[in-house]
Amino acid sequence: MAINKFSIIVATFVFAEAVEAAEWRVASGEKIQDAITKSSPGDTIFIEPGIYHENLVVDKANLKLSGVVKTGQWPILDGKGTLNDGIIASGSGFTVEWLHIRNYKANGVTTQAADNVIMRHLIVEKTGIYGIYPTLGRNVVVEDNVTFGIADAGIYIGMCQHTDVRRNEAYDNVAGIEAENSHDVLIENNYVYRNTSGILAFTLPELPKKSSGNIIIRNNLIANNNIMNFGAKGSIVASVPPGSGVIVLAADDVVFENNTIRDNSLAGIIVAHHGAIPHMAKDPEVEPNPDRVKILNNLFVNNGRKSFSDLVIWGRYLVKQVISTGIPEGADEGVVPRGGDVVGTKAGTGLCIKNPDGLKLRDTEHFSKCDDGDASGSMSTMLVAQDKLPEVKSDNLGEQTYAAICAGCHAMNYQLIGPPVKEIQAKYKGNPEGIVNFARAPVKVRSGFPQMPPQAYLGDEKLRAVAAHILLKK
Numbered sequence: 277m278a279i280n281k282f283s284i285i286v287a288t289f290v291f292a293e294a295v296e297a298a299e300w301r302v303a304s305g306e307k308i309q310d311a312i313t314k315s316s317p318g319d320t321i322f323i324e325p326g327i328y329h330e331n332l333v334v335d336k337a338n339l340k341l342s343g344v345v346k347t348g349q350w351p352i353l354d355g356k357g358t359l360n361d362g363i364i365a366s367g368s369g370f371t372v373e374w375l376h377i378r379n380y381k382a383n384g385v386t387t388q389a390a391d392n393v394i395m396r397h398l399i400v401e402k403t404g405i406y407g408i409y410p411t412l413g414r415n416v417v418v419e420d421n422v423t424f425g426i427a428d429a430g431i432y433i434g435m436c437q438h439t440d441v442r443r444n445e446a447y448d449n450v451a452g453i454e455a456e457n458s459h460d461v462l463i464e465n466n467y468v469y470r471n472t473s474g475i476l477a478f479t480l481p482e483l484p485k486k487s488s489g490n491i492i493i494r495n496n497l498i499a500n501n502n503i504m505n506f507g508a509k510g511s512i513v514a515s516v517p518p519g520s521g522v523i524v525l526a527a528d529d530v531v532f533e534n535n536t537i538r539d540n541s542l543a544g545i546i547v548a549h550h551g552a553i554p555h556m557a558k559d560p561e562v563e564p565n566p567d568r569v570k571i572l573n574n575l576f577v578n579n580g581r582k583s584f585s586d587l588v589i590w591g592r593y594l595v596k597q598v599i600s601t602g603i604p605e606g607a608d609e610g611v612v613p614r615g616g617d618v619v620g621t622k623a624g625t626g627l628c629i630k631n632p633d634g635l636k637l638r639d640t641e642h643f644s645k646c647d648d649g650d651a652s653g654s655m656s657t658m659l660v661a662q663d664k665l666p667e668v669k670s671d672n673l674g675e676q677t678y679a680a681i682c683a684g685c686h687a688m689n690y691q692l693i694g695p696p697v698k699e700i701q702a703k704y705k706g707n708p709e710g711i712v713n714f715a716r717a718p719v720k721v722r723s724g725f726p727q728m729p730p731q732a733y734l735g736d737e738k739l740r741a742v743a744a745h746i747l748l749k750k
C-alpha cells in the first residue's frame with residue numbers, strides 16, 4: 277500500500293514537471309528563435325553545436341538557453357558583423373550558458389530590467405559595444421565567462437543591484453569589467469589583463485540611477501592593461517587612459533582586497549573625481565567624488581612604468597583626447613604623467629590605504645591608513661534570497677523603458693554612446709512619431725558614431741511611451 281501511494285506521488289510530480297517545464301532541442305540548421313517562440317515560461321532550450329546567425333529576443337520569464345558542447349564543439353551565435361545584438365532578454369529568471377557569441381555590432385548578450393539572471397560559461401568575442409551586459413537588474417550572476425575583443429566593456433554591469441561577477445577572463449577589450457551606477461557588486465577571482473583598462477567602477481552623471489556603492493574588488497589578477505584605446509570616437513569609454521589597472525570614478529564604498537595588480541603602465545588603481553575628466557557633464561543629483569575607497573592588502577608590482585611601446589600608445593591617446601575633449605587633468609605636469617601603484621586626484625573623503633609604505637603613490641595625501649576592521653572577508657556574495665527581492669512596480673512605461681534600454685547609450689547632455697537627449701529633443705520637437713520610426717529602424721546619421729541597433733522588438737506601445745518620455749525629459 278505504502279509503495280503504491282509513493283509511486284502515485286512520484287508520478288504526479290513528474291507529470292507536473294512535464295507540464296510546467298518543457299525541454300526543447302535546437303539542432304544545427306534550425307532556428308533558435310522558433311524554439312523561443314514555441315516555449316513557455318520555465319522551459320529550457322538546448323542548443324546543439326552549429327553556427328546560428330540570429331538575433332535572439334527572449335521576453336518570457338524563467339527561460340533557460342543552454343548550449344550543448346560536444347567533444348569541444350560549441351554552439352556559436354555569429355552576427356557576421358552585420359547583426360546587432362546576440363541575445364536581448366527582458367524576462368526575469370533568465371539563464372544563458374555554454375554559448376560562443378561573436379561578431380555582433382552592438383552587444384553579445386544583454387538583459388533589460390530582468391531580475392534573477394545567470395550568465396555563465398559564455399565565450400563572447402568581438403562585439404561593437406558590450407560583451408555581457410545586464411542592465412537595471414537585481415540578483416545577477418556573471419560567472420566563468422571569457423570575453424575578448426569588445427570595443428567598450430567585456431562585462432558591463434549597468435545600474436544593477438546585488439551582482440556577483442566571478443571567475444571570468446577578460447582581455448583585449450577597452451574595459452575588461454565595468455560596474456556603472458550599480459550597488460552591491462562583488463568582483464572576485466577574475467583574470468583581467470591586456471585591456472586598455474582592467475576594471476572600472478564608475479558613477480556617471482545623468483543616468484536614471486544616481487550613485488554607485490558597496491563594491492568589493494577581491495582576489496583578482498589585474499595585469500598588463502596597456503593596449504590602445506579603440507573605443508568609439510567621442511564616447512565616454514574612449515577617454516579611458518591606457519595603462520590603468522583599475523579606475524574608480526566617483527563611486528563610493530569600494531574595497532580592494534587580495535588582488536594582484538601588476539605591470540599596468542599608468543597606474544595600478546586610479547581614484548578619480550569627475551573634475552579629472554574634461555567637460556564632464558554636471559548632474560546636481562550626482563555626488564562627483566569617490567568616497568570611502570579602501571585599499572587593503574593587495575600585491576602591487578611594477579605599475580606606472582612605461583616601455584617604449586607604452587609611450588607610443590600614450591602619445592596616440594593624448595592626441596585623440598586633446599582633439600576630442602581637451603587636455604586631461606594631470607597633463608599639467610608634463611605630457612607623460614607620473615604614474616604609480618595608487619594615483620589619487622585630490623578629491624574624496626574617507627579614503628585609505630592599508631600598507632602605504634611600500635607603494636608608489638601619487639596625489640594621495642588625502643588618503644589615511646586603513647583600520648584593521650575594514651576587511652571585506654565576511655561577505656561571500658552579494659545575492660539576496662529571491663523571495664526577499666521586493667517587486668518593482670513602475671507606473672510609467674516610458675520612463676521604465678528609457679531606463680532599461682535607451683539609458684544604456686543615451687545621457688542628457690553628453691555622448692555616452694549615442695547623441696545626447698538634448699540633441700534628440702531639438703531635432704524631434706513636436707514629432708514623437710519620428711523618434712518611434714527612427715528607433716524601430718535606425719539609419720546611419722552621424723559619421724564616427726556606431727549605428728543604433730533597431731528597437732522594433734519593443735513593440736509600438738513601449739516605443740510610443742518612450743518617445744513621449746524623451747521629449748519631456750529634463
Ligand code: HEC
Pocket residue numbers: 382405677678681682683684685686693694695700703711714715719720721722723725726727728729731742743746
Ligand atoms: C546600443 C546603444 C543604443 C541604444 C540602446 C539606444 N540608442 Fe539611440 N542612438 C544610438 C547611436 C549610436 C545613435 C547615433 C546613430 C547615428 O547617428 O547614426 C543613436 C541615435 C538616436 C536618435 C537620433 C536619430 C537622429 O535622427 O539623429 C534617436 C531619436 C534615438 N537614438 C532614440 C533611441 C531610443 C528611443 C532608444 C531606446 C528605446 C535608443 N535610442 C536606444 C545608440 C543607442
